[in-house]
Amino acid sequence: MYEEFKNGSIISLSLKNFQTYSSAYFQFHPKLNFIAGPNGAGKSTLANAIAFIFGGTPRALGKGKDLTDFIKFDTTEATIEILLKIDEKRTVNIKRIISNFKNGTLWFLDNILTKWTKISELYENLKIDISNFCNYLPQEKVSEFSKCSPEELFKIFIEIYSDKKIEKNIEKLKRLEINLEIIKNDKNKIIKEKETVEKAINHMIKDIKKIKEKEELEKRLKLMKEKKNWIIYENEKKEYLKIKEKKEKIKKEIKNIEKENLEIEKEIKKEKENNKGIKKLEEKKEEIKKLNKNFLEKEEKIKNLEIEKEKNKLKIKINEKKREKEKNKIKELKKEKEEKEEKIKKIKIPEKPKKINYEKRDKIEKEINENKKNILKIKEKNKKIKKEIENLKNEKNILKNFELQRLEFLKKYHKETWKAVNWLRNNKEKFKEEIYEPLIMTLFIKEEKYILEIEGTITFQASISFIVKNHEDFIKFTKIMKEEKNWGINVVEQ
Numbered sequence: 001m002y003e004e005f006k007n008g009s010i011i012s013l014s015l016k017n018f019q020t021y022s023s024a025y026f027q028f029h030p031k032l033n034f035i036a037g038p039n040g041a042g043k044s045t046l047a048n049a050i051a052f053i054f055g056g057t058p059r060a061l062g063k064g065k066d067l068t069d070f071i072k073f074d075t076t077e078a079t080i081e082i083l084l085k086i087d088e089k090r091t092v093n094i095k096r097i098i099s100n101f102k103n104g105t106l107w108f109l110d111n112i113l114t115k116w117t118k119i120s121e122l123y124e125n126l127k128i129d130i131s132n133f134c135n136y137l138p139q140e141k142v143s144e145f146s147k148c149s150p151e152e153l154f155k156i157f158i159e160i161y162s163d164k165k166i167e168k169n170i171e172k173l174k175r176l177e178i179n180l181e182i183i184k185n186d187k188n189k190i191i192k193e194k195e196t197v198e199k200a201i202n203h204m205i206k207d208i209k210k211i212k213e214k215e216e217l218e219k220r221l222k223l224m225k226e227k228k229n230w231i232i233y234e235n236e237k238k239e240y241l242k243i244k245e246k247k248e249k250i251k252k253e254i255k256n257i258e259k260e261n262l263e264i265e266k267e268i269k270k271e272k273e274n275n276k277g278i279k280k281l282e283e284k285k286e287e288i289k290k291l292n293k294n295f296l297e298k299e300e301k302i303k304n305l306e307i308e309k310e311k312n313k314l315k316i317k318i319n320e321k322k323r324e325k326e327k328n329k330i331k332e333l334k335k336e337k338e339e340k341e342e343k344i345k346k347i348k349i350p351e352k353p354k355k356i357n358y359e360k361r362d363k364i365e366k367e368i369n370e371n372k373k374n375i376l377k378i379k380e381k382n383k384k385i386k387k388e389i390e391n392l393k394n395e396k397n398i399l400k401n402f403e404l405q406r407l408e409f410l411k412k413y414h415k416e417t418w419k420a421v422n423w424l425r426n427n428k429e430k431f432k433e434e435i436y437e438p439l440i441m442t443l444f445i446k447e448e449k450y451i452l453e454i455e456g457t458i459t460f461q462a463s464i465s466f467i468v469k470n471h472e473d474f475i476k477f478t479k480i481m482k483e484e485k486n487w488g489i490n491v492v493e494q
């Protein structure tokens with residue numbers, strides 16, 4: 001019986017003393033039910049009755065009234081009764097009596113007084129939630145619904161057609177994204193720390209290299225200076241010894257000449273005494289003159305050598321002064337070297353352990369292996385996250401294709417609304433606030449089995465209606481659409 005009706009469908013509804021109805025009975029069709037009528041005919045009354053029989057309250061419906069305000073004037077209680085299909089084998093009769101007495105409500109299940117909790121469990125099993133916009137969207141809640149972001153719409157959809165796996169996967173994905181962000185931040189910190197340490201080490205290596213080069217140069221300079229001084233000293237010593245030898249030779253020659261002179265003088269005396277050998281004496285005299293001349297020349301040479309000797313002494317003194325200066329420079333360089341060594345000592349370089357702590361080493365190796373395993377696990381997680389991201393991208397592309405399909409569908413079945421959507425996308429700047437495109441363009445139902453149920457909840461006219469937030473925008477938009485463009489479209493003011 002009632003095979004054509006789906007589980008959770010209302011088969012019939014009867015009202016008694018509810019708002020404008022004294023008594024009314026409605027038999028519903030298993031497919032689409034369209035309720036039409038002039039203002040005051042009772043369309044909203046029927047919608048309110050459906051909301052209240054499924055546990056709705058005036059506040060939840062946005063009415064802001066007491067339940068007793070829905071009881072017909074001059075009566076004390078109102079009754080709402082439905083025949084509801086549970087499954088292929090079972091239908092139930094649910095009744096709600098609203099009474100003036102203490103604003104009370106009585107619930108009946110198959111004409112047996114029942115607690116609301118039991119009936120709410122029944123509704124929950126059938127996934128009927130009157131507070132969810134996918135199940136029930138009253139006119140008063142359209143503005144609230146229009147403000148919902150795509151994420152919020154998706155959440156509303158998930159709540160009513162709850163798939164625990166999807167919810168768990170969403171939560172898991174959020175946690176993984178947070179963990180991935182933490183890992184990325186940790187990785188960046190480690191990389192930065194590593195770079196700073198490497199820079200410090202490189203600077204230290206450069207400084208040490210420079211210090212070593214400087215020490216080598218200082219050693220070489222010291223050796224060269226010492227060698228230079230020794231070479232100068234050796235040369236001066238050789239010159240001095242040569243001069244000394246020459247001087248000794250000249251002294252000997254002078255002594256020999258003096259001896260010869262004495263002998264010549266003795267001979268001259270003898271010649272004078274004997275008046276003989278005058279010519280020989282003259283010759284000897286000439287020889288003496290020559291010897292005297294040679295003697296004078298050699299004496300001049302000795303003087304020159306002594307002058308050179310004095311010059312060399314002065315040079316040695318100058319070199320000694322230079323040597324003192326060089327010593328002072330060496331002292332300054334040593335002081336600078338000591339300062340550099342102090343700086344190097346201040347740089348803390350971990351000392352090599354005297355003895356290897358094998359237990360500690362094994363522990364560290366174990367930690368390293370565990371960290372490697374953790375890194376592999378993180379990489380695996382990364383792969384999974386990337387795969388999930390890829391899947392989400394594919395879903396995004398599917399949604400894009402879905403949007404194009406919806407546009408084509410809209411073009412085929414309501415071309416004027418399709419024109420209005422395209423026009424609005426190119427002229428958004430003309431309006432103060434956002435104008436929402438029809439619901440048909442944004443609502444995406446993943447599971448095909450729920451499409452017919454959604455179609456039964458949202459009418460085609462409602463799904464192709466534009467929603468305008470600002471009153472001035474509403475007047476301007478309707479004027480452009482109706483008067484300028486002459487397009488027959490639905491526009492709802494929030």
